[in-house]
Amino acid sequence: MEGFVIAVDRGRYTCVLPGAGPDAPTVTAMRARELGRKSVVVGDRVGLVGDTSGAPGALARIVRIAERSSVLRRTAEDDATTAEGRLERVVVANADQLVIVSALADPPPRTGFIDRCLVAAYDADIEPLLCLTKADLAGPEAVLDYYAELELPYVLIRPESELDALRSLLAGRVSVLVGHSGVGKSTLVNRLVPQADRAVGTVSAIGRGRHTSTSAVALRLPPAAGRDGDPGWIIDTPGVRSFGLAHVSADSLLHGFPDLVEGTLDCPANCPHTPDEPACGLDAWVAAGKADPRRLASYRRLLASRAGESDPRGEPEPGGERPGHG
Template sequence: MVAVDRGRYTCVVDSSDVTAMRARELGRKSVVVGDRVSLVGDTSGVPGALARIVRISERTSVLRRTADDDDSTPEGRLERVVVANADQLVIVSSLADPPPRTGFIDRCLVAAYDADIEPLLCLTKADLATPDGVLDYYAELDLRHVLCRPDASLDDLLGTLTDRISVLVGHSGVGKSTLVNRIVPDADRAVGVVSAIGKGRHTSSSAVALRLPADEPSWIIDTPGYGASASPTSPRTACCTASPTWSRGPSTARPTASTPAPRRTARWTPGSPRGTPTRAGSSRTAGCWPPGILRPPHSLRCASRCRPRAT
């Protein structure tokens, strides 16, 4: 399955695009880009034809992201599968405008290692800054990386994509959609600009799988840009599935998995100055952020006991 659009799923059958809908017997089971499915009905692919997805094959890997703030439960924010059966996770990060964010790269690496997907660090806008600082930061991991410049060829990147199903993830504005358009000229993915404060706009609204030209087994999956509230997470890692709580002590303390903390919500307390909220769960013993997030955003940090984390 290569794309989803308002309840209609685009599947590839013998190099032809077939539009399908999910069968009722699948229940609430989600169908995502990368899934291998079984179809019944009209699979000719002619305009107006509609098939049905009746079975989803077992997934070899999954990539998840935390859901939006309005998809919350009393236990915390949900996690949604966005891509299945990928072989490689390409973490796209710009060296400048916006600057690289090692916290985001760290979370992507956790998700890749947990799902047994090989990570690749793709550093864009290499004409604006040098990669020494980022590469030194990950020197001990022996992390594969490629550099991309607007005026240079993409041979190094294309060599890593051959015979693989690769997922491209990255913050908005790092040049991910620009890369996709250079790799697959027919993709025609929307390209935005970076604002004056160094943040990009979300131009990709949904994941889509694209076949590399003249290379039958190779696919790239472009995903929507990740913001501060939605990050790739790993479903089987303790720091992702449990609400971490900070142990009391010096700044070297590490989060330990314990009983899930209550969902963090803002509330007003009597006597508080207007415009200054106090948040539930901000005491010394309560959890510091909702489940499903590897680090708290600046606005949710507990000022008394949380160790500052790099963004």
Template sequence: MRRREYDESDVRVRPGRSTRARTRTRPRHEQAVDAFVVAVDRGRYTCALDDGTVLLAMLARELGRAGVVVGDRVAVVGDLSGRAGSLVRIVRVAPRTSTLLRSADDGAGTPAWREKVIVANAVQLVIVSALADPPPRTGFIDRCLVAAYDAGITPLLCLTKADLAGPEAVLDYYADLGLRYVLCRPDEDPAALRTALADQLSVLVGHSGVGKSTLVNRLVPEARRAVGTVSAVGKGRHTSSSAVALPLAGGGWVIDTPGVRSFGLAHISPDDLLHGFAELADASTGCLPNCDHSGLGGDCGLDKAVADGAADPRRLASYRRLLASRAGDEPPS
């Protein structure tokens, strides 16, 4: 018997699980309703409608792995009743007006995936710092200022525990910057802060133990944010585990974020670091072309500004520490 010879026509291809033609056209969801993301937890998003209804949502499949964070404006479809057990889908994410980022670490070699979006669409960054117990850390404040200016967000310095120490030293350090600030005491209502937050989307950042959660509980009593204590070495324990947006009685939102120990700036270029040092940025016009502002090569216009009394030497030292930290030559402050 002659053996049969096979060719390509004998090959059978098993069809896939679905024979429906794929399309790149996404559903328009014209009936989707606008919502505001107030919390994120393990792939579930708590959203608030304009009428105050709170919904639990998940990302629609067509969005893929789109990053959605607290502060995002989204469009949702599904059961909008807010009943327990109901789940809606996020089908669109609106373009952001601002994005506040921080890196996990400093250093020029820090990979891009280590950058973390803290919040979206904030218009005001409230930097919370205690005047004592723990003492103020201007290096951390400087980092937050750089991040705020880079994101196009207005900074506000909130100095807590004003009953333990005066603000003169901190305010003197930022005198040339004209930084807005409010003072808060634990035994008084934070009226000045409440006024500054009205009708704004503001985000609070600060080290653990500076009294941030205490402030939030005074601003939004129903929030019941956990309040921690400060150890004997001046370090507080983390009391907020995730960012959450809370509505203010007079209008606006305040976003409470977890306490942080460092604020990495690896995502910001050396030139853009000057955004947080406005007085030094003006002085840098006297630098030679391609000046790295480190002072190691001499003839830096920043040194001349300090010598002429036009800039604070402490601010220049802080800026150069940030440069060295970003290059990996010095640990983060």
């Protein structure tokens, strides 16, 4: 039987079967020994044998992992390495869309984190979507101006607003939600899937959130009233403080900044694109008004962070302020 992994917990994998309705029992499975060291993650499509009835106490075995259409990865820190290589982990498999959830206030938006998520999305060949929450507390102009050259799709979320626009962008897709703790991601998940019963945290007076989700989980979106077709899946992930990019090559890192790519055409061969490289074409590109200087600064911070030269969580935000971590 084919299965779709929706949760992972201490060596047990919760799967749903194709065509099963929202009320159908889930199947609990374990990895077969013949898979060796191959990891199974949320979003994987797997082959199941054994007891797939979903009855209490039943246990199936995962004997095959289907080829993944996409793999979203991250490392804890940009320069995290061991003797065996980089400390990277697969966040989810087979996602179509990365929904980057950012609050417009309390806590303030951190474009450095958003830039990292965009790099990871482009590297994984996943389409990004910017979801700006708490739009009742602040306007989106500063953030949207920063990404003006990218034509980045976005949606604004207010506490009492309908979610029809967001549901339309999620329909028929597997979308993974990422964001700092405190940005309202769990609240958004509970609104999209009322039966999800995800914990909703509170944000302290200094704008630092508590981690409210401890593991990734895939949730089937309920059918929208008056709409046919697959409503889609969302994969909720734990709140993260950093999105390390040690697994992303320098070339792929640049392609996470598509507004800067053309500016490198005049660079010398093997240009490192660092501030101390006098022949780098990016400085002239920005000076000519063809890209936002803050974008170039963010790109160079990521380059330095990958080399272990800076704190990967310390990027200044629009307006020059450096909000607290979290």
